[in-house]
Amino acid sequence: MSKVLVLIEVSPAGEIRSTAAALLGAASKLGEPVAVVAVAPGSGASLVEQLGSLGAAEVFVGESDLVGKILGAAEVQAVTAAVAATQPIAVLVSNSVEGREVAGRIAVCTGAGLIMDAVDVREDAGRIVGTHSVFGGGFSTESTIDGGLAVVTVRQGAIEERAAAAQPVVTSVPLTVDISSAGVIDSVEDVVVSSGRPDLRGAATVVSGGRGLGSKENFVIVEQLADALGAAVGASRAAVDAGYVSQMYQVGQTGTTVAPQLYVALGISGAIQHLAGMQTAKTIVAINKDEDAPIFDIADFGIVGDVFKIVPQLVDALNASK
Amino acid sequence: MKIVVLVKQVPDTWGERRLDPFTGRVDRESVDRVIDEISERALEVALSLKDKNKGTEVVVMSMGPSSATDGLRKGLSMGANEAVHVLDDALVGADAGWTSAVLAAALKQTGFDLVLAGNESTDGRGGVIPAMVAQRLGLPCLGSLNIVEIEQNSVRGERGTENGTARVHASLPAVVSVTERTPEARFPNFKGIMTAKRKSLTVLSLAELGMEPTTVGGRSVVLSTVERPARTAGKKIVDEGNAGLELAEFLAARHLI
Ligand SMILES: Cc1cc2nc3c(=O)[nH]c(=O)nc-3n(C[C@H](O)[C@H](O)[C@H](O)COP(=O)(O)OP(=O)(O)OC[C@H]3O[C@@H](n4cnc5c(N)ncnc54)[C@H](O)[C@@H]3O)c2cc1C
Numbered sequence: 001m002s003k004v005l006v007l008i009e010v011s012p013a014g015e016i017r018s019t020a021a022a023l024l025g026a027a028s029k030l031g032e033p034v035a036v037v038a039v040a041p042g043s044g045a046s047l048v049e050q051l052g053s054l055g056a057a058e059v060f061v062g063e064s065d066l067v068g069k070i071l072g073a074a075e076v077q078a079v080t081a082a083v084a085a086t087q088p089i090a091v092l093v094s095n096s097v098e099g100r101e102v103a104g105r106i107a108v109c110t111g112a113g114l115i116m117d118a119v120d121v122r123e124d125a126g127r128i129v130g131t132h133s134v135f136g137g138g139f140s141t142e143s144t145i146d147g148g149l150a151v152v153t154v155r156q157g158a159i160e161e162r163a164a165a166a167q168p169v170v171t172s173v174p175l176t177v178d179i180s181s182a183g184v185i186d187s188v189e190d191v192v193v194s195s196g197r198p199d200l201r202g203a204a205t206v207v208s209g210g211r212g213l214g215s216k217e218n219f220v221i222v223e224q225l226a227d228a229l230g231a232a233v234g235a236s237r238a239a240v241d242a243g244y245v246s247q248m249y250q251v252g253q254t255g256t257t258v259a260p261q262l263y264v265a266l267g268i269s270g271a272i273q274h275l276a277g278m279q280t281a282k283t284i285v286a287i288n289k290d291e292d293a294p295i296f297d298i299a300d301f302g303i304v305g306d307v308f309k310i311v312p313q314l315v316d317a318l319n320a321s322k
Numbered sequence: 323m324k325i326v327v328l329v330k331q332v333p334d335t336w337g338e339r340r341l342d343p344f345t346g347r348v349d350r351e352s353v354d355r356v357i358d359e360i361s362e363r364a365l366e367v368a369l370s371l372k373d374k375n376k377g378t379e380v381v382v383m384s385m386g387p388s389s390a391t392d393g394l395r396k397g398l399s400m401g402a403n404e405a406v407h408v409l410d411d412a413l414v415g416a417d418a419g420w421t422s423a424v425l426a427a428a429l430k431q432t433g434f435d436l437v438l439a440g441n442e443s444t445d446g447r448g449g450v451i452p453a454m455v456a457q458r459l460g461l462p463c464l465g466s467l468n469i470v471e472i473e474q475n476s477v478r479g480e481r482g483t484e485n486g487t488a489r490v491h492a493s494l495p496a497v498v499s500v501t502e503r504t505p506e507a508r509f510p511n512f513k514g515i516m517t518a519k520r521k522s523l524t525v526l527s528l529a530e531l532g533m534e535p536t537t538v539g540g541r542s543v544v545l546s547t548v549e550r551p552a553r554t555a556g557k558k559i560v561d562e563g564n565a566g567l568e569l570a571e572f573l574a575a576r577h578l579i
Contacts, residue, residue, distance in 0.1 A: 097466045097483040104450030108457040113542055114418050116448040139341045142545040183462040183492045191486035254502050262578045273335050298553040301572050305561025313566025
């Protein structure tokens with residue numbers, strides 16, 4: 001079976017990021033998943049078992065003291081070495097800020113073609129085909145590469161496929177990383193999501209708040225409703241810019257694109273750039289005090305009213321019915 | 323210091339954006355074209371350095387169809403010193419590999435200490451071009467900076483990712499991409515618009531860059547394009563004191579709780 005490389009994202013603390021399962025799942029649709037990790041020397045062994053349980057048939061460990069100290073170069077080097085060693089048909093990388101940059105650089109180094117922001121992948125007569133959701137889901141397209149290796153960035157939370165567990169074969173190689181052209185990392189602040197809420201990407205329910213919440217303190221009602229529904233928290237750009245929540249929660253054109261079963265928009269007007277990130281949700285609910293707010297044009301259930309009156313009543317009703 | 327800012331012309335996100343059903347490419351005719359908001363913010367970073375430091379030279383560069391001139395003219399009227407337009411019929415539908423190769427060649431020809439770009443465009447959202455350009459030029463790339471600090475021989479700042487932030491730096495020359503968290507761009511003023519007319523706008527063809535219209539590595543091909551049916555509005559009620567309860571019932575009826 002053809003091999004498919006997956007670049008595994010590893011946190012500064014050395015843990016496998018949650019994107020690994022879906023990437024290995026996507027790889028298993030195309031061929032035999034080979035996990036590639038770039039780590040500090042000696043720290044790869046502890047990841048192997050977990051990568052096997054997520055479906056990696058092989059684990060390719062690139063070791064360098066520079067991992068975590070420079071931007072992307074060790075990861076690019078690890079994948080480039082793994083490409084040479086395994087001759088894969090595709091390399092899958094998370095469509096994250098870090099993943100995209102690494103993917104672009106791998107494509108340059110290996111002469112591969114890019115399939116960007118795929119929400120699904122399949123193999124068709126030896127070609128890798130990616131599905132894309134464009135302009136906030138207004139269009140769906142399929143693309144491929146006209147020959148050669150495909151580097152695919154995979155949208156987070158989009159792939160439900162999971163690979164069967166395997167007993168991976170491990171290869172470790174030392175990396176020779178060129179630091180003369182590297183960006184240097186001085187310090188990292190990894191925001192640990194301690195809320196226990198589901199991840200925004202891939203969540204079945206999302207409750208988002210906008211500028212209508214008025215303050216960081218008031219934004220708590222968004223979190224209360226999210227918890228009553230078991231939902232992830234999201235926000236509009238205006239809410240992020242006003243400092244109610246961190247930018248990681250932004251939904252929309254330049255934030256995260258979500259496609260949950262249920263999306264609840266609280267105090268969000270429904271600007272076209274916000275809709276671009278959530279309009280493919282199965283069911284959309286909106287609460288806004290302006291009856292002409294454009295969010296109502298796409299809402300399955302719209303309430304014209306004050307979020308501060310309606311949300312607490314809803315939370316009480318939900319909690320009472322539990 | 324010479325800063326080249328890569329600006330991209332995109333369909334205005336305030337309008338209805340479409341794909342051409344036959345080519346799968348962005349339909350550039352059906353909507354207004356504007357400089358991407360994030361590219362404008364990258365230009366703002368360069369111009370605010372120029373405000374403080376008169377020796378700064380700012381070049382706006384764009385690869386795109388002839389209409390991209392409008393965006394470059396706007397960049398000049400905002401305060402850039404000169405503009406470079408990479409224009410060639412063979413570039414229509416160029417993929418990321420090809421685009422980054424052409425931009426890298428144009429940058430080499432123009433010369434620079436620092437390249438600034440937006441972290442991703444609002445139409446393609448690929449977010450790979452700055453890193454690919456840097457890789458082709460053998461330069462460091464600081465991607466997705468929320469805060470940019472440009473010094474004599476280096477650039478540093480705060481990078482924003484899905485998992486938090488990081489402080490990063492690189493020595494110059496380097497490629498930097500900025501996010502929408504950098505300050506909003508200025509508007510061109512009257513004086514800027516008048517002086518822009520006298521500034522130089524160089525047009526470069528592939529031949530002038532010494533490039534052949536061939537592919538660089540595997541080329542991306544669009545296979546199919548399907549438009550989703552538009553959403554329609556559902557039920558809308560005005561709260562009369564018990565809308566929260568009605569909503570709870572709606573969610574229960576749809577098995578959403
Ligand atoms: C290139 C570009 C990219 C962008 N990307 C994004 C993006 O990714 N995501 C995004 O969200 N935006 C994005 N925007 C910004 C977008 O245009 C809007 O400015 C933003 O979405 C507005 O956020 P909002 O709805 O929270 O704020 P507003 O538009 O100010 O709406 C607040 C709403 O709250 C309502 N309200 C106020 N008080 C109450 C109350 N007590 N009860 C009920 N309702 C109340 C008001 O009626 C109003 O409708 C982008 C813009 C551009 C130009």
